[in-house]
Amino acid sequence: MLKVPYPDLDELLRTMGEVGRRLSDIDASEGAAGNVSICLRWPVDLRQRFPISEEIELPQPVPELAGATFLVSGSGCRLREIIDEPDATIGCIYVHQGGRTGELFTSLKRSFERVTSEFNSHLAVHYDQMLSSGTNFHALVHAQPPKLTYLSHIPQYKDEQYLNAHLLRWQPETIINLPKGIGFVPFQIPGSPELMKGTVESLRKHRIVIWAKHGVMARSDMSLKRAADRVEYAETAAKYEMLNLSAGEKGEGLTVEEIRSICMTFNIQQDIF
Numbered sequence: 152m153l154k155v156p157y158p159d160l161d162e163l164l165r166t167m168g169e170v171g172r173r174l175s176d177i178d179a180s181e182g183a184a185g186n187v188s189i190c191l192r193w194p195v196d197l198r199q200r201f202p203i204s205e206e207i208e209l210p211q212p213v214p215e216l217a218g219a220t221f222l223v224s225g226s227g228c229r230l231r232e233i234i235d236e237p238d239a240t241i242g243c244i245y246v247h248q249g250g251r252t253g254e255l256f257t258s259l260k261r262s263f264e265r266v267t268s269e270f271n272s273h274l275a276v277h278y279d280q281m282l283s284s285g286t287n288f289h290a291l292v293h294a295q296p297p298k299l300t301y302l303s304h305i306p307q308y309k310d311e312q313y314l315n316a317h318l319l320r321w322q323p324e325t326i327i328n329l330p331k332g333i334g335f336v337p338f339q340i341p342g343s344p345e346l347m348k349g350t351v352e353s354l355r356k357h358r359i360v361i362w363a364k365h366g367v368m369a370r371s372d373m374s375l376k377r378a379a380d381r382v383e384y385a386e387t388a389a390k391y392e393m394l395n396l397s398a399g400e401k402g403e404g405l406t407v408e409e410i411r412s413i414c415m416t417f418n419i420q421q422d423i424f
């Protein structure tokens with residue numbers, strides 16, 4: 152939930168650019184992989200910067216979000232290029248009354264046909280989170296960090312308890328930043344209703360979820376950067392885990408007692424350790 156003064160459109164676009172560049176810097180968005188979106192409930196003037204508009208059907212009806220605005224990366228756009236060309240790479244959707252359709256606002260510089268093909272998952276998670284928490288702001292990022300994604304190919308890590316007990320043991324701040332741990336959705340076809348459904352359910356509990364053999368999605372109701380930070384924390388944990396696997400599992404990791412002491416000290420509620 153954000154308080155006034157709300158970030159304006161230019162500031163939000165700049166944040167999307169900075170996040171896109173960071174995800175690219177950590178190798179989590181090769182080529183045109185990955186996508187970002189923001190949902191906000193305060194009025195924004197879209198027409199000045201994005202003068203072209205067309206009506207589009209939304210992937211699912213979201214009647215309670217009538218009047219909300221989505222800023223979404225375009226299909227095939229490179230996250231690393233948002234920073235230099237936000238007008239070419241971002242589309243803005245204003246949700247109409249009834250929530251079945253929206254107005255897609257784009258710039259004359261628009262370089263994409265449609266918004267990201269994962270918009271069904273983005274919309275469904277925004278809808279679920281905004282309704283359950285009543286927040287006026289929600290941000291999502293889908294990225295493809297290689298170490299987390301590689302671990303999702305190893306059968307043991309499909310088990311959320313095993314996954315979290317192994318990944319959250321390498322640095323004290325991991326449990327502080329991800330107290331609900333990392334969720335896991337078994338492999339589903341990208342853009343499918345099954346992936347959307349699994350993601351919505353997992354992100355009710357977790358702030359970040361692994362899409363098996365594909366990547367991750369992370370959320371925040373404070374800023375897109377915080378959502379991207381979660382990708383970075385989880386990917387760093389996976390990096391330690393892979394270092395340990397390649398070193399013949401010589402690492403001790405933080406012990407259960409050590410992690411519990413950290414949680415006591417910083418007042419962290421968690422049920423992993």
Ligand SMILES: [Zn+2]
Binds near residue numbers: 184185293366
């Ligand atoms: Zn992807």
